[in-house]
Amino acid sequence: MTVDTESRVEAGLEGARARTLGLLAPIADAALVDQVSPLMSPLVWDLAHIGHYEELWLLRNVVGAAPTNELFDDVYDAFKHPRRDRPSLPILGPPEARAFVAGVRKRVLDALEMIDLDGDDPLLRHGFVYGMVVQHEHQHDETMLATIQLMKDFAHPDAAGWHPAPVERDAGGTNEGMVAVPGGSSVIGTDEHAWVYDNERPRHEVDVAPFRIDSTPVTNRQYRAFVEDGGYDDARLWSAAGWDWHQDAGVEAPLFWRREGGSDWSRRRYCRREELPLDEPVQHICWHEADAFATWRSARLPTEAEWETAAARDGEPGAPQQMVGNVWEWTATDFAGYPGFVSFPYREYSEVFFGPEYKVLRGGSWASDASVRRATFRNWDYPIRRQIFAGFRCAADA
Numbered sequence: 242m243t244v245d246t247e248s249r250v251e252a253g254l255e256g257a258r259a260r261t262l263g264l265l266a267p268i269a270d271a272a273l274v275d276q277v278s279p280l281m282s283p284l285v286w287d288l289a290h291i292g293h294y295e296e297l298w299l300l301r302n303v304v305g306a307a308p309t310n311e312l313f314d315d316v317y318d319a320f321k322h323p324r325r326d327r328p329s330l331p332i333l334g335p336p337e338a339r340a341f342v343a344g345v346r347k348r349v350l351d352a353l354e355m356i357d358l359d360g361d362d363p364l365l366r367h368g369f370v371y372g373m374v375v376q377h378e379h380q381h382d383e384t385m386l387a388t389i390q391l392m393k394d395f396a397h398p399d400a401a402g403w404h405p406a407p408v409e410r411d412a413g414g415t416n417e418g419m420v421a422v423p424g425g426s427s428v429i430g431t432d433e434h435a436w437v438y439d440n441e442r443p444r445h446e447v448d449v450a451p452f453r454i455d456s457t458p459v460t461n462r463q464y465r466a467f468v469e470d471g472g473y474d475d476a477r478l479w480s481a482a483g484w485d486w487h488q489d490a491g492v493e494a495p496l497f498w499r500r501e502g503g504s505d506w507s508r509r510r511y512c513r514r515e516e517l518p519l520d521e522p523v524q525h526i527c528w529h530e531a532d533a534f535a536t537w538r539s540a541r542l543p544t545e546a547e548w549e550t551a552a553a554r555d556g557e558p559g560a561p562q563q564m565v566g567n568v569w570e571w572t573a574t575d576f577a578g579y580p581g582f583v584s585f586p587y588r589e590y591s592e593v594f595f596g597p598e599y600k601v602l603r604g605g606s607w608a609s610d611a612s613v614r615r616a617t618f619r620n621w622d623y624p625i626r627r628q629i630f631a632g633f634r635c636a637a638d639a
């Protein structure tokens with residue numbers, strides 16, 4: 242194999258593991274097995290699931306190794322067991338989970354020497370399956386950060402740095418901060434194979450009408466104006482499904498925001514309550530809230546194609562700022578395969594989620610690793626989900 246690919250694989254695996262263990266090290270074993278929300282797994286489930294996924298792809302599929310325990314195929318299958326049910330499964334305890342992931346990793350690194358990453362096998366070529374496993378671990382690290390944020394009483398020592406970057410320009414509750422993007426034929430997706438997921442392929446052209454898009458994500462300052470203007474009480478701003486959700490959920494502001502008496506808004510960030518940082522992008526809002534805000538501002542959410550067209554202009558004068566790596570951004574688009582989509586290497590990564598019930602998010606967040614931060618990366622979630630690090634920006638027709 243080429244040394245470059247091998248060292249990239251090794252560095253990727255080591256970086257992901259250092260991050261995982263660093264996140265979990267300060268958390269007591271009792272808290273690792275706790276479930277803080279029915280939306281999330283106990284952290285120890287995520288940890289052993291990371292090891293199981295790695296064993297499945299990098300040992301069983303690649304070198305034909307036997308499973309450590311066949312029961313894990315059931316217990317750690319994310320599709321068989323929704324998160325709310327995972328605490329009742331016979332999952333490994335923290336010491337056993339740590340030993341399991343360490344043992345798998347040692348065997349993976351031992352086997353790596355023998356693997357041909359330059360051959361014709363599409364799973365191995367350029368280290369694809371290793372990249373898939375590295376990204377999978379980082380994506381679970383982001384999920385675990387969302388779980389840790391939900392742990393009200395736990396002060397993680399690293400939490401001070403866990404927040405979005407402030408934005409420099411803020412046009413308040415208007416469309417003044419938008420930049421114009423010319424229309425025409427736009428290239429979406431990629432044909433790159435290594436370290437890119439099936440749902441990002443193939444690269445294809447779409448026609449995009451000229452449009453305008455916010456130069457930065459919507460900030461807490463802007464979002465507060467929507468809240469204080471009665472945005473949550475005005476049914477005209479909401480879709481029918483959004484209004485139903487908001488009535489059922491009884492929400493009046495983003496998750497973790499609070500206002501007591503006549504005081505100003507605060508937000509809870511990793512067990513500490515703090516003054517709302519007005520220049521940061523709003524996060525912990527669901528798609529319905531983003532959509533209602535956009536209507537309030539006489540704008541709309543960008544389509545996925547518009548978002549990627551704008552992101553491709555990164556570095557050009559007048560291009561929007563901070564499109565990748567600050568907060569996930571909700572788009573108007575339902576999750577679907579691109580024309581000519583071929584599932585690889587398994588349908589359950591993305592194909593089984595295609596359909597109108599999921600909305601696409603773009604850009605990656607401050608919690609996303611560099612291996613996941615790219616303009617073609619597609620995330621998806623239900624339009625009612627708020628625990629993820631998602632915000633949005635608005636768009637409008639030219």
Ligand SMILES: [Fe+2]
Pocket residue numbers: 290294319377381
């Ligand atoms: Fe997973």
